[in-house]
Amino acid sequence: MEAIGAHERVVVLRAVSALSAVPGVRLIGAPRERASVVSFDVEGVHPHDVATVLDTLGIAVRSGHHCTQPVMEHFGVAATVRASFGLYNSVAEVDRLVAGIGEVRRIFG
Amino acid sequence: MCGRRGTRGGLADGVRTHRKRGVNALCGDRVDVDVRVDDGLEEGGGRIAEIKFRARGCSIAKASASIMTELVVGRTVDEVRGLVGRLEVLLQKDNVEEDAELEMLLGVRQFRGRAQCATLAFTTLRDALAPIER
Numbered sequence: 001m002e003a004i005g006a007h008e009r010v011v012v013l014r015a016v017s018a019l020s021a022v023p024g025v026r027l028i029g030a031p032r033e034r035a036s037v038v039s040f041d042v043e044g045v046h047p048h049d050v051a052t053v054l055d056t057l058g059i060a061v062r063s064g065h066h067c068t069q070p071v072m073e074h075f076g077v078a079a080t081v082r083a084s085f086g087l088y089n090s091v092a093e094v095d096r097l098v099a100g101i102g103e104v105r106r107i108f109g
Numbered sequence: 110m111c112g113r114r115g116t117r118g119g120l121a122d123g124v125r126t127h128r129k130r131g132v133n134a135l136c137g138d139r140v141d142v143d144v145r146v147d148d149g150l151e152e153g154g155g156r157i158a159e160i161k162f163r164a165r166g167c168s169i170a171k172a173s174a175s176i177m178t179e180l181v182v183g184r185t186v187d188e189v190r191g192l193v194g195r196l197e198v199l200l201q202k203d204n205v206e207e208d209a210e211l212e213m214l215l216g217v218r219q220f221r222g223r224a225q226c227a228t229l230a231f232t233t234l235r236d237a238l239a240p241i242e243r
Contacts, residue, residue, distance in 0.1 A: 046167035064136040
Protein backbone atom coordinates (compact mmCIF):
# COMPACT_ATOMS: atom_id res chain seq x y z
CA MET A 1 0.00 0.00 0.00
CA GLU A 2 2.88 2.33 0.71
CA ALA A 3 4.20 1.75 -2.78
CA ILE A 4 0.78 2.54 -4.27
CA GLY A 5 0.57 5.73 -2.23
CA ALA A 6 4.04 6.76 -3.28
CA HIS A 7 3.22 6.19 -6.95
CA GLU A 8 0.01 8.18 -6.72
CA ARG A 9 1.85 11.05 -5.02
CA VAL A 10 4.36 11.18 -7.86
CA VAL A 11 1.61 11.25 -10.46
CA VAL A 12 -0.63 13.80 -8.75
CA LEU A 13 2.27 16.11 -7.95
CA ARG A 14 3.28 15.96 -11.60
CA ALA A 15 -0.31 16.87 -12.48
CA VAL A 16 -0.34 19.81 -10.07
CA SER A 17 2.95 21.10 -11.39
CA ALA A 18 2.13 20.59 -15.06
CA LEU A 19 -1.41 22.00 -14.91
CA SER A 20 -0.27 25.03 -12.93
CA ALA A 21 2.05 25.90 -15.79
CA VAL A 22 -0.67 25.85 -18.46
CA PRO A 23 -1.90 29.34 -19.37
CA GLY A 24 -5.58 29.74 -18.60
CA VAL A 25 -5.74 26.76 -16.25
CA ARG A 26 -6.55 27.46 -12.63
CA LEU A 27 -6.30 24.83 -9.93
CA ILE A 28 -9.24 24.86 -7.56
CA GLY A 29 -8.18 24.33 -3.97
CA ALA A 30 -4.73 24.23 -2.42
CA PRO A 31 -4.87 21.53 0.28
CA ARG A 32 -2.00 21.01 2.69
CA GLU A 33 -2.38 17.30 2.18
CA ARG A 34 -3.61 16.29 -1.23
CA ALA A 35 -5.27 13.07 -2.26
CA SER A 36 -4.57 11.95 -5.80
CA VAL A 37 -7.18 14.29 -7.21
CA VAL A 38 -6.86 17.61 -8.98
CA SER A 39 -9.75 19.97 -9.69
CA PHE A 40 -9.27 22.77 -12.14
CA ASP A 41 -10.96 24.97 -14.65
CA VAL A 42 -9.94 26.31 -18.03
CA GLU A 43 -10.55 29.98 -18.60
CA GLY A 44 -13.50 30.64 -20.84
CA VAL A 45 -14.43 26.99 -21.34
CA HIS A 46 -17.15 25.28 -19.38
CA PRO A 47 -15.95 22.14 -17.59
CA HIS A 48 -18.46 20.06 -19.49
CA ASP A 49 -16.93 21.18 -22.74
CA VAL A 50 -13.42 20.49 -21.43
CA ALA A 51 -14.45 17.00 -20.40
CA THR A 52 -16.12 16.26 -23.74
CA VAL A 53 -13.06 17.26 -25.75
CA LEU A 54 -10.81 15.24 -23.46
CA ASP A 55 -13.19 12.30 -23.83
CA THR A 56 -12.75 12.38 -27.60
CA LEU A 57 -9.01 12.09 -26.96
CA GLY A 58 -9.43 9.04 -24.75
CA ILE A 59 -8.89 10.98 -21.52
CA ALA A 60 -11.49 10.40 -18.81
CA VAL A 61 -12.15 13.18 -16.31
CA ARG A 62 -15.23 14.23 -14.42
CA SER A 63 -16.92 17.59 -14.67
CA GLY A 64 -19.69 19.40 -12.86
CA HIS A 65 -20.57 19.86 -9.20
CA HIS A 66 -19.08 16.55 -8.04
CA CYS A 67 -21.94 16.54 -5.52
CA THR A 68 -20.15 19.30 -3.62
CA GLN A 69 -22.26 22.37 -4.25
CA PRO A 70 -21.18 24.09 -0.99
CA VAL A 71 -17.54 23.71 -2.04
CA MET A 72 -18.34 25.10 -5.47
CA GLU A 73 -19.94 28.10 -3.78
CA HIS A 74 -16.93 28.52 -1.51
CA PHE A 75 -14.61 28.72 -4.50
CA GLY A 76 -17.03 30.81 -6.52
CA VAL A 77 -17.30 28.40 -9.42
CA ALA A 78 -20.29 26.74 -11.05
CA ALA A 79 -18.41 23.55 -11.85
CA THR A 80 -14.89 22.17 -12.26
CA VAL A 81 -12.98 19.53 -14.15
CA ARG A 82 -11.62 16.81 -11.87
CA ALA A 83 -8.82 14.42 -12.73
CA SER A 84 -8.34 11.48 -10.39
CA PHE A 85 -5.22 9.34 -10.46
CA GLY A 86 -4.83 5.76 -9.28
CA LEU A 87 -2.14 3.14 -9.25
CA TYR A 88 -2.89 2.39 -12.90
CA ASN A 89 -2.13 5.95 -14.05
CA SER A 90 1.24 7.22 -15.15
CA VAL A 91 3.20 10.41 -15.48
CA ALA A 92 2.96 9.99 -19.25
CA GLU A 93 -0.82 10.15 -18.94
CA VAL A 94 -0.53 13.42 -17.06
CA ASP A 95 1.38 14.75 -20.04
CA ARG A 96 -1.42 13.55 -22.30
CA LEU A 97 -3.91 15.40 -20.12
CA VAL A 98 -1.92 18.61 -20.47
CA ALA A 99 -1.70 18.15 -24.22
CA GLY A 100 -5.44 17.52 -24.28
CA ILE A 101 -6.08 20.82 -22.56
CA GLY A 102 -4.04 22.43 -25.30
CA GLU A 103 -6.50 20.95 -27.78
CA VAL A 104 -9.41 22.29 -25.70
CA ARG A 105 -7.96 25.79 -25.92
CA ARG A 106 -7.36 25.41 -29.65
CA ILE A 107 -10.99 24.43 -30.25
CA PHE A 108 -12.59 27.00 -28.00
CA GLY A 109 -10.14 29.78 -28.65
CA MET B 110 -30.69 38.65 -23.14
CA CYS B 111 -30.72 37.16 -26.59
CA GLY B 112 -33.97 36.83 -28.45
CA ARG B 113 -36.18 36.69 -31.44
CA ARG B 114 -39.27 38.79 -32.22
CA GLY B 115 -41.89 37.46 -34.58
CA THR B 116 -44.19 40.43 -34.78
CA ARG B 117 -43.76 44.08 -33.91
CA GLY B 118 -46.26 46.44 -32.46
CA GLY B 119 -49.64 45.00 -31.69
CA LEU B 120 -51.72 45.61 -28.64
CA ALA B 121 -50.64 45.11 -25.08
CA ASP B 122 -53.92 43.25 -24.52
CA GLY B 123 -53.71 39.60 -25.47
CA VAL B 124 -49.96 39.43 -25.14
CA ARG B 125 -48.62 37.83 -22.02
CA THR B 126 -45.07 37.30 -20.82
CA HIS B 127 -44.11 34.07 -19.17
CA ARG B 128 -40.82 33.62 -17.36
CA LYS B 129 -39.03 30.56 -16.13
CA ARG B 130 -35.58 29.59 -14.93
CA GLY B 131 -34.33 26.12 -15.71
CA VAL B 132 -31.35 24.60 -13.91
CA ASN B 133 -29.53 21.35 -14.56
CA ALA B 134 -28.98 20.17 -11.00
CA LEU B 135 -26.14 17.89 -12.08
CA CYS B 136 -23.87 20.54 -13.52
CA GLY B 137 -25.26 23.97 -12.74
CA ASP B 138 -26.21 24.97 -16.29
CA ARG B 139 -28.88 27.64 -16.03
CA VAL B 140 -31.24 29.12 -18.59
CA ASP B 141 -33.68 31.98 -18.02
CA VAL B 142 -36.45 32.20 -20.60
CA ASP B 143 -38.82 35.11 -21.17
CA VAL B 144 -41.53 34.33 -23.70
CA ARG B 145 -44.36 36.54 -24.90
CA VAL B 146 -47.45 34.75 -26.13
CA ASP B 147 -50.03 36.42 -28.30
CA ASP B 148 -53.05 34.65 -26.99
CA GLY B 149 -55.67 36.68 -28.87
CA LEU B 150 -58.14 34.30 -30.38
CA GLU B 151 -55.56 31.80 -31.58
CA GLU B 152 -56.19 28.17 -31.07
CA GLY B 153 -53.34 26.06 -29.85
CA GLY B 154 -52.84 28.18 -26.74
CA GLY B 155 -51.71 31.27 -28.59
CA ARG B 156 -48.69 32.04 -30.72
CA ILE B 157 -45.13 32.79 -29.61
CA ALA B 158 -44.63 36.50 -30.33
CA GLU B 159 -41.20 37.04 -28.84
CA ILE B 160 -38.67 35.06 -26.85
CA LYS B 161 -35.49 35.91 -25.02
CA PHE B 162 -33.03 33.86 -23.03
CA ARG B 163 -30.02 34.21 -20.82
CA ALA B 164 -27.88 31.08 -20.52
CA ARG B 165 -25.03 30.34 -18.14
CA GLY B 166 -23.28 27.09 -18.76
CA CYS B 167 -21.70 24.90 -21.37
CA SER B 168 -21.54 25.56 -25.08
CA ILE B 169 -24.25 23.02 -25.84
CA ALA B 170 -26.68 24.61 -23.39
CA LYS B 171 -26.06 28.05 -24.85
CA ALA B 172 -26.20 26.94 -28.48
CA SER B 173 -29.39 24.95 -28.01
CA ALA B 174 -31.03 27.94 -26.32
CA SER B 175 -30.20 30.07 -29.33
CA ILE B 176 -31.51 27.42 -31.72
CA MET B 177 -34.64 27.14 -29.63
CA THR B 178 -35.47 30.81 -30.09
CA GLU B 179 -35.16 30.45 -33.86
CA LEU B 180 -37.45 27.46 -33.94
CA VAL B 181 -40.33 28.66 -31.77
CA VAL B 182 -41.17 32.21 -32.81
CA GLY B 183 -44.47 32.18 -34.66
CA ARG B 184 -45.45 28.71 -33.50
CA THR B 185 -48.44 28.03 -31.32
CA VAL B 186 -47.96 26.93 -27.75
CA ASP B 187 -49.24 23.46 -28.61
CA GLU B 188 -46.78 23.23 -31.49
CA VAL B 189 -43.95 24.19 -29.13
CA ARG B 190 -45.00 21.49 -26.69
CA GLY B 191 -44.94 18.97 -29.50
CA LEU B 192 -41.51 20.17 -30.60
CA VAL B 193 -40.05 19.80 -27.12
CA GLY B 194 -41.53 16.33 -26.71
CA ARG B 195 -40.14 15.31 -30.08
CA LEU B 196 -36.65 16.51 -29.13
CA GLU B 197 -36.73 14.55 -25.88
CA VAL B 198 -37.69 11.39 -27.74
CA LEU B 199 -35.02 11.91 -30.38
CA LEU B 200 -32.35 12.25 -27.71
CA GLN B 201 -33.34 9.12 -25.86
CA LYS B 202 -30.73 6.44 -25.66
CA ASP B 203 -30.30 4.38 -28.84
CA ASN B 204 -32.70 6.56 -30.85
CA VAL B 205 -31.19 7.07 -34.30
CA GLU B 206 -34.26 8.54 -35.98
CA GLU B 207 -33.58 11.54 -38.18
CA ASP B 208 -35.44 14.83 -38.04
CA ALA B 209 -34.76 17.60 -40.50
CA GLU B 210 -36.10 20.34 -38.25
CA LEU B 211 -34.09 19.36 -35.17
CA GLU B 212 -31.08 18.06 -37.05
CA MET B 213 -28.77 20.73 -35.63
CA LEU B 214 -29.31 19.37 -32.13
CA LEU B 215 -28.95 15.68 -32.88
CA GLY B 216 -25.17 15.87 -33.01
CA VAL B 217 -25.26 15.71 -29.22
CA ARG B 218 -26.14 12.03 -29.61
CA GLN B 219 -22.45 11.25 -29.80
CA PHE B 220 -22.16 12.63 -26.27
CA ARG B 221 -25.03 10.94 -24.46
CA GLY B 222 -24.18 12.55 -21.15
CA ARG B 223 -24.82 15.99 -22.68
CA ALA B 224 -28.44 15.37 -23.76
CA GLN B 225 -29.77 17.36 -20.82
CA CYS B 226 -27.58 20.28 -21.83
CA ALA B 227 -29.29 20.29 -25.21
CA THR B 228 -32.81 20.02 -23.87
CA LEU B 229 -32.55 22.44 -20.94
CA ALA B 230 -33.71 25.55 -22.82
CA PHE B 231 -36.55 23.64 -24.47
CA THR B 232 -37.85 22.09 -21.28
CA THR B 233 -37.54 25.43 -19.53
CA LEU B 234 -39.68 27.00 -22.24
CA ARG B 235 -42.23 24.23 -21.88
CA ASP B 236 -42.33 24.87 -18.13
CA ALA B 237 -42.79 28.58 -18.76
CA LEU B 238 -45.79 27.83 -20.96
CA ALA B 239 -47.26 25.28 -18.55
CA PRO B 240 -49.87 27.68 -17.09
CA ILE B 241 -51.44 28.07 -20.55
CA GLU B 242 -54.34 25.74 -20.96
CA ARG B 243 -54.24 23.19 -23.74
